[in-house]
Structures are given as structure tokens and as C-alpha cells.
Amino acid sequence: MYQARVNQLLTEPACNHNHHHGGKKNRSCSQQAKPGTAQGGCAFDGASITLVPIADAAHLVHGPIACAGNSWGSRGSLSSGPQLFKTGFTTDLSEQDIIFGGEKRLFAAIQTIATTYRPAAIFVYCTCVPALTGEDVEAVCKAAREKFQLPVIPVMAPGFVGGKNLGNRLAGEALLDYVIGTGTPPALGQYVINLIGEYNIAGELWDVLPLFERLGIQVLAKMTGDARYEEITYAHHAHLNLVICAKALLNVARKMQERYGIPYIECSFYGLRDMNACLRQMAQHFQDPELTARVEALIAQETAQLAQELAPYRARLQGKRVVLYTGGVKSWSVISALQDLGMEVVATSTKKSTAEDKARIKELLGEQGVLIEGGGPEELLAVIRRTRADMLIAGGRNQYTALKAGIPFLDINQERHLAYAGYRGMVTLARELTQALDSPIWAQIRQPAPWEVAYE
Amino acid sequence: MSKVVTTNKPVAVNPLKLSQPLGAALAFLGIKGALPLFHGSQGCTAFAKVMLVRHFREAIPLATTALTEIATILGGADNIQQSLQVLLTKAKPELIGLCSTALSETRGEDVAGILRTLDCPVPIVYANTPDFYGSLADGYSRAVKAIVASLPEAGPLDRTQVTVLVGSDITPGEAADLKRWVLDFGLTPILIPDLSGSLDGHLAPGGYQGVSTGGTTVAQLRQAGRSAWVLAIGETMRPAAELWQQRFQVPYTLLPGVTGLAASDRLSQCLLAWGGGPVPEPYPSQRRQLLDAMLDTHFYLGHKRVALALEPDLLSVMVHFLVSMGAEIQAAIAPTPSPQLADLPCDTVTIGDLADLEAQAVGSDLLITNSRGAAIAQRLGIPLFRLGFPIFDRLGNGLRSYVGYRGTTQLLFDLGNVLLAAHHP
Numbered sequence: 001m002y003q004a005r006v007n008q009l010l011t012e013p014a015c016n017h018n019h020h021h022g023g024k025k026n027r028s029c030s031q032q033a034k035p036g037t038a039q040g041g042c043a044f045d046g047a048s049i050t051l052v053p054i055a056d057a058a059h060l061v062h063g064p065i066a067c068a069g070n071s072w073g074s075r076g077s078l079s080s081g082p083q084l085f086k087t088g089f090t091t092d093l094s095e096q097d098i099i100f101g102g103e104k105r106l107f108a109a110i111q112t113i114a115t116t117y118r119p120a121a122i123f124v125y126c127t128c129v130p131a132l133t134g135e136d137v138e139a140v141c142k143a144a145r146e147k148f149q150l151p152v153i154p155v156m157a158p159g160f161v162g163g164k165n166l167g168n169r170l171a172g173e174a175l176l177d178y179v180i181g182t183g184t185p186p187a188l189g190q191y192v193i194n195l196i197g198e199y200n201i202a203g204e205l206w207d208v209l210p211l212f213e214r215l216g217i218q219v220l221a222k223m224t225g226d227a228r229y230e231e232i233t234y235a236h237h238a239h240l241n242l243v244i245c246a247k248a249l250l251n252v253a254r255k256m257q258e259r260y261g262i263p264y265i266e267c268s269f270y271g272l273r274d275m276n277a278c279l280r281q282m283a284q285h286f287q288d289p290e291l292t293a294r295v296e297a298l299i300a301q302e303t304a305q306l307a308q309e310l311a312p313y314r315a316r317l318q319g320k321r322v323v324l325y326t327g328g329v330k331s332w333s334v335i336s337a338l339q340d341l342g343m344e345v346v347a348t349s350t351k352k353s354t355a356e357d358k359a360r361i362k363e364l365l366g367e368q369g370v371l372i373e374g375g376g377p378e379e380l381l382a383v384i385r386r387t388r389a390d391m392l393i394a395g396g397r398n399q400y401t402a403l404k405a406g407i408p409f410l411d412i413n414q415e416r417h418l419a420y421a422g423y424r425g426m427v428t429l430a431r432e433l434t435q436a437l438d439s440p441i442w443a444q445i446r447q448p449a450p451w452e453v454a455y456e
Numbered sequence: 457m458s459k460v461v462t463t464n465k466p467v468a469v470n471p472l473k474l475s476q477p478l479g480a481a482l483a484f485l486g487i488k489g490a491l492p493l494f495h496g497s498q499g500c501t502a503f504a505k506v507m508l509v510r511h512f513r514e515a516i517p518l519a520t521t522a523l524t525e526i527a528t529i530l531g532g533a534d535n536i537q538q539s540l541q542v543l544l545t546k547a548k549p550e551l552i553g554l555c556s557t558a559l560s561e562t563r564g565e566d567v568a569g570i571l572r573t574l575d576c577p578v579p580i581v582y583a584n585t586p587d588f589y590g591s592l593a594d595g596y597s598r599a600v601k602a603i604v605a606s607l608p609e610a611g612p613l614d615r616t617q618v619t620v621l622v623g624s625d626i627t628p629g630e631a632a633d634l635k636r637w638v639l640d641f642g643l644t645p646i647l648i649p650d651l652s653g654s655l656d657g658h659l660a661p662g663g664y665q666g667v668s669t670g671g672t673t674v675a676q677l678r679q680a681g682r683s684a685w686v687l688a689i690g691e692t693m694r695p696a697a698e699l700w701q702q703r704f705q706v707p708y709t710l711l712p713g714v715t716g717l718a719a720s721d722r723l724s725q726c727l728l729a730w731g732g733g734p735v736p737e738p739y740p741s742q743r744r745q746l747l748d749a750m751l752d753t754h755f756y757l758g759h760k761r762v763a764l765a766l767e768p769d770l771l772s773v774m775v776h777f778l779v780s781m782g783a784e785i786q787a788a789i790a791p792t793p794s795p796q797l798a799d800l801p802c803d804t805v806t807i808g809d810l811a812d813l814e815a816q817a818v819g820s821d822l823l824i825t826n827s828r829g830a831a832i833a834q835r836l837g838i839p840l841f842r843l844g845f846p847i848f849d850r851l852g853n854g855l856r857s858y859v860g861y862r863g864t865t866q867l868l869f870d871l872g873n874v875l876l877a878a879h880h881p
Contacts (some may be wrong), residue, residue, distance in 0.1 A: 010716045027503050029878070032522070032524050033522035033524065034497040034522060034538075035521045035542065036493075036519055036538060036539035036540070036541070036542030036543045036546075038501075038522040039498075039502070040498060040502060041499055042497050042498050043499075044499055045499050064503070064586070064587035065468075065473045065587050065591070066500055066558060067503070068468075068476055069473050069474050069509050070478060070503035070504055071503045071506075071592075072471065072829050073831075075507070078703060083831070086469075086831065088469070088470060088471055089469055091466065092473065093558075093588055094473060094588055094589070095588050098562055103538050105466045108466035108467070111466075112465065112466055112467050113467060128497055128558070128559045129588070132525075132528060132560065133564055157499070159499035159559075160523055160524050160527075160528055161499040162524075163498070171462070197524065294616070314880070324764075378664065381663065385718065397506075400514055400664075401517035404515060404659060404660070404663055405663040405664060416640045437873055
């Protein structure tokens, strides 16, 4: 049964990864990690990325120490209130627990957390070892749920079933199975939306939420940036789902459409054009001339203000050449943000992009643009040299690849500490880009040492 | 004498413990051209890699055999073989440090047996490091023991050559100072491992490389069998030191640490006794500077109540050192047991997590633990001195040195400044 669900997620019909491949099976999602070359995180990592931002829940990792010990407390999501999500909980399974079964220990762990920390809910992450030994984590959660009268949600995403993306989706399934549809909402406004796939990295959400507020749009549930458990329980009362910048949680959007008839649109908060397009798409959906007028007024105001604030940066960023190396939808959403700043994106990765993403990238980059299909740090550096790029924008994993080669770098992934979304985020992005490119260190670093110069 | 208390909680809260393979990887990274390879799911490697990258702010070579569910059940021999094929052509390592994980160990994979069937042109050192046992220091210790078991070769003993078994709490900067110290006293050290050239943070001329860029070479490791003396730093190096003694019938000296006046003097004495030369500069002047720093800082450290959560070796070193400066130990937490913990000059040592630290540290003057103690320090309103691993939110973790006369002086100033900043912001 579990395998059937995994297969279904790997062939998520709403995901374009699974289209346009003719008779071939879809590529990126079902692709198994390759021995010796795999670089990314596992399904458990992906599930944590998706669920840990739920701030008033306890997140209990059922497994040996590596899974929680090497990861807790290092994610970039922020909360405006409860900080319980930042506490690392794990059953820290020992050899004895594995031999005799860790279910009793898991139950006792849930009990301790329920009575000591009084969380809104407990998410229990089943990792590889209990999955391998066949522990019935779902049954333990069920028993605990009944005993403690508390939502105890099993998240069945052991690392060895696949990569981060699959883990995101498995986490989404946990929300669909146990959370969404179980609560009663507060008073609903005229236009009510959910945000899906926005994790409030570095507080990004806080640059965007005020925009919706100004437009009179009620954001009901955030999945899951700065979320409280309760808001997700009544997410099924929204009128529209916004799937932000990620194919990863499309399964949630599609199933909410099936179950509750909530339509969804896909959009991005990165860059002026995409942010504007997102708001317009939403207004168009609601078909209300007044809302449309409010959206246009907001866009006009923000665009004008942004033009003024960005002017000094734009002058310095104009024509600078960038190689972008990031996953999926970000490969085009960030391109438009950079182009909005006058920069030239000379190459981007298409490793995790869909056919639709790629078509969009082609359109954005033009004929000269290089599409990087994959490969490791060596290939990446070769592309940077070949395209004479001025800088690399990528995830933290490639930070030192670039810096060690003397190439300016900007971190775009989830461990970062700066918010780049919305109109405010554009200013931060421009400032950071300028800082990275204009630093006086680059000239100094490239100077030879005195003893490397031949004396006349 | 201290009482060692193990908390019997079913759940670790804010764990202090890290995984064994992470520690083993750290040890292997002190071998030049090494590539650690985890036999586990891709996540085992990804998490450990991110920790190391963020602490050292360096590119960290670390590979995975990428066990999937099916490969785990059917056996991962093919995964090991395929990984080796890819890595040998792509990264061109001079040594592969293969580490097992909880996943491969739960399945009961006979890695040693698989390795016997493989033909590999470079040495593969296998460390048995399941995550369900021990912590970073234990994994590190097992990797060093595996290196000692397989690489050093017997030969005519060289009286001036010393093998230095460097414990897991020694930073790359400290390894450099140790090496210099032994050299200055007229001996030739071979450090196992030697992080001083690989994770010290340096801009190598060659740009990116997929293997460790410095450290002790495989040739030096083979040569190390000719050392007439072994110096082991840190209790977790004892198994490797004992194995060395068995293999090569040479004596070893184990020093729990080399931080603090007494511990530094002890190393100097050992080196003088073995090397036989006069005391070289700058050690006498550095020692005088340390004495002066002790005078300057004892006002700030005396009677201060300190709560610590560190891996056993570092905990032991710091507790002895702080007590030697007149501080009091309010709480001492270690992630895993170690024989030395029963001999610490404090009332109790708790085998536990950072939640235990938080509970026991209330009312203390100073916390000493890694960056994950930052939120606790904030909640309790107590200054935090960051030490151990991981340190995400401070710079210079590669080069920082608290060993020897000079390093101890620096430690006194850094500790004193944290206390001063807390009282006179």
C-alpha cells in the first residue's frame, strides 16, 4: 500500500515533470539516487523542510541519532510566535531498541512530549531504520492520539525511499490524511486563500503577507511558513490555493481541488514581474473589478517605489553576467528577478526543471543561454569560465565551489538568512548582489603573492 | 571524583549527540587526497556534509553509496562497487574512508566481506560506525583505529619520529600548533589525522578539488610504523594507541589534553624527555605570557559557576582547566559515556542532551557548548562561550587554537572577554 502511494506521488498527474516525455517514464522524480554521485538530501530531509515550519507543533524524529542529531535547528524558517518547532526531539534509537523494537520507546517519547511541552500537535517522522525493521509507527501514533487526545501525525518518509522532492510530497500526504479538513475556520472574508509551499525562509513571508492584507485578501492557512497547526486543519475552507514556487506540493493542491473543489494557481514571489503576475492572476481568478483595481493600484505604487529604491543598484548591476544553479521552478522564477535588475543570466540549471520550465527558460534566456543539465562542481566551474560569468547564484552547497575559484557568490536556497521575496525582497536581493559583485576583495585575491612575481 | 548519571528519558530533547559516521568522516579528512564514503542512504551523507560545511566554511568532500530501500534489503554490495567506480574516475582519491551507518548495520551488511571481494587501486579504510551507538568522538576514534590497523608498516624504528594520534576535539589550528611544538623540540611528528592542512581554511591554488586538499599523506601513514614513540592526545585516542603498541611494540603516552598550564607543561616534559634537547624559544616566553594572562584573568573566572555540554574529551579538558582557574562546575553534560568522566573534579556528570544543560544551568554565570546552545543562553540570560562542534554562528573555527601556552592564553582572554561583555556590554 505504501509503495503504491509512493508510486502515485512519483507520477503526480498535476506535475509537468510527468508530461511530455512520450513513452518514457518521468525522469527527475522517480530517479533513484546514484551511488557515488548523489549529492542531495533524502526524503526525510524533504519531509522536514515541509513540516518543521509549523511552529507550535513538536517534531519528533523516530530513528538513530544521525537523522535528528545532524539536522535539528539548522533550518531557516522563522516563526512570529511559538518556537517549539526549533526544539529537536528524537527517540535516539540504540542498538537495544532496534533489536527489541522501538515502538514502546516511541510511545513513551510521545507521552513525554505531550505532557511536558503541550504542543498543538506532534509530527512523528519515521526514518530508515524503523522502516526497515518494520515497526508500525502509524499504529503507535494512532494509540497515542487516542490516549493523549492530541493530533499525533505519522510522517512516513524514510530517507531511503527517495530524494527531497518525494519527501516534500509525502509530508503533503500526511497533511492531507491527518490535518486538512479536521478543523473549523474563524470568520471568513470575501476572498480567502492558502499559500502552499512557502516556508518563510529568513522571514520572506512577512514581506508578502502585508500585500494581501492591503488588497483585502484573507490568507487562511500557510503551508507551512510561520504556520500554527490549527490553521492547516481548516485550510479546506479557502477559495483559492496559491502554490508558491514549487512543484513539490502540487499533490496537496490537486487533492484539495478534488476533495474540496478548491482551485489553485501556480506562482512565484521572486522578482517584480512574477510578483505582479501573481497578484494579477489571483485578481483575475476572483473576477472582481474592484479587486482588480486595487491590485493595479498596489502594483503601480510598489513598482514606482521600487524603481526609485533600485535605481542606484541597477546602475551597478546592469549587464553583469550570472550563472544560476538551482532547482526546478526557481531556475526561471529567479531569472526574471535578476533580469528585472538589468542582469544577464548566461546559464542556468535545468536538472530538476519540467518541459514547461525549460520552454520558459529558453524564452527568458534567448538563444545564447546555456542550459546546464547536471553534473558536479567541476562542470559548473567550466560553464562559469566558458560564459565569462561575473558571479554564481546557487545553493549553499556550491558556495565554496565558487568562492575557492575566486568567483562572487550569492546563496539562494533554504539555509540562507536573507529574505528575497516580494517587493521588499527585491531591494535586499539587489543590495546583496551589489555587495557580492562590488567587494574590493576580488581584486586583492587575484593578485599574486610577492614571491610569485618575477623581479626585474 | 564525580558521579556519572545517565538520564533515563525515552526522548532526547535538543540532542548534543552527533552521529558516528560524521566523526569518522572528520578523521578521514585529515588524510591528504581522502574521500570519505558513507554506506547509507543519500541523506546520511547530505546531513553530515552540511554540518561540516557550515562549521568549517569549506567545501567538504563526502560521498554516498546511496542505499535505497530495495538495495538495503537485497544487500548493498553493488552500491559499494558502483560508488568506487564512479569516485575513482571522477574524484581520483588517494584513500577512501568507508563508513557504515545505522541503515547498513541494521541490515547486517558484511562490509568487510564485500571489500575482500573488491579490487581497488587505492587503499580503502573501513570504519564500522553505526549511528545507533556513540557520538562524533566515538566514530572519529573508530576511524583512527581503522587507519592504525591497516596503513602503518613496520620497519626499522626511527628514534626522532613520533606518531601523534590527534583526538577529535583538536581543531585544525590546534593540530598545526601541536605539530610545530613537536618539531620545535627536535622531533619529527606524523599526525594521524592531520586536519591542519585540510580544514584550516586556505585558498588552494588549484581551485575546487573533490578530495581533501591537505593532511598526512598515505605514504607518510605507511612510514609512521617506524615511529619509536606514540603521543596520543585525548582519551578517545586510547584504543588506537593500544593497538599501535600491540602492532609495533613501541610505547605510547596518552595526554587527556594540552590546554592549561599543567597540561602544556606535561607535553613539554614528555618532549624534552624524548627529544633530549634544550627548550627552544618561543616556549619559555609563551609560558611567561600565560602566567601573566592567568594573573590578569583570575579575577573574572574565580568562583564563576560554569555549565558545560561537550563531547567527553573536551569536557574533561575544560572542566580540569576551569577548576585550575578557580571556577566552579555547576553542570557537566556529555552525549556519551567515557571512563574519564568519573574522574572529573566536579560533583556529577550527566550523560544527556542540551535540555539537561538547560535544566541544570539555571543560575550559572557561563555556558560552554556548541552553537546549538545559543537559544538556551538567550532563554536563561547567561552568556555563552561557543566551543566544540558545530559552531555555525561564529567565524574562524578552522584556525582557532586553545592548545599549548599560547593557545591557553588566548582561551583565557576569550573566556574573560565573554564574561566582561556580559557584565559591561
